[in-house]
Amino acid sequence: MKKTIFVFGILIIALLSLFQLSSYSIMAGDLSSEVFIAITAIIFLILGFWLQKRRKERTIQPKPAPIDSEKISELGITDREHEILVKLSEGLSNKEIGETLFISESTVKTHLSNLYSKLNVKRRTQALQQAKKLHIL
Amino acid sequence: MKKTIFVFGILIIALLSLFQLSSYSIMAGDLSSEVFIAITAIIFLILGFWLQKRRKERTIQPKPAPIDSEKISELGITDREHEILVKLSEGLSNKEIGETLFISESTVKTHLSNLYSKLNVKRRTQALQQAKKLHIL
DNA sequence: TGCGGTTTGGTACTTTCGTATGATAGGAAA
């Protein structure tokens, strides 16, 4: 809301400035009114372009659905657990996850078991589905 | 490309019309130049707004990424296999898939094995990742 | 310094998954 007021303020000021400038210049005979109209056209064309771009960017934001850090901590999921969840989504086996993170397969299993109970699921595929649903992945 | 030319043509014509109008009116003393500048500003602000909106809508189109039926047949994946793939993405076990589709677990395994070789993967989690990558899901 | 959470690891056991192989049946195409 504040931004809207600010933008409109700028617009009004810009318009008034142009009026002043045009009055002076035309009276002084420096420039023709056509030039001012052209300048005004260009400036406001760009301004409209820019404003719409801003607006679009803001409304489009919630599309990619980024990871929801709040949800993660809300569910009590630790960093390590989430790290393993990411590897899970890459289709790695427990053994492979262990190898890439330099820990034993046992540890991976432990983390996964804890993760499953926190996500309230029973299988890794369910965990993936749930994680995507909760925007944790 | 044709549209660009068309739009610029319209713009130039609009500007020239404004010039003509302004010349007549100012000479006739009907309207002040300020009014014309204001009108120009509004028109081109809206125009810029509209143009950017059009542009955004076009560039944003390829976002949703739906299922690629071509890819499916290209890989030789049958309807039944894809059906099972969908159930897989819902986190169901082989047994559960069999129950929802009214077939035995053995059959599910057979379909999945075939699916894995077609997707060139070894595990169900990899199949999910690959399927999403290929826009099959 | 002790408590609680995190990370790590192990053993033992059950369940699920994946592969191999073979078999039957229906439908479409040659």
Added chain:
DNA sequence: TTTCCTATCATACGAAAGTACCAAACCGCA
């Protein structure tokens, strides 16, 4: 009609995954 594809199911075996329970080391905080 024979062949090919799809879908169905079974058995058997090995490989992953998952569960339960336990334990040690570390770290921050009260």
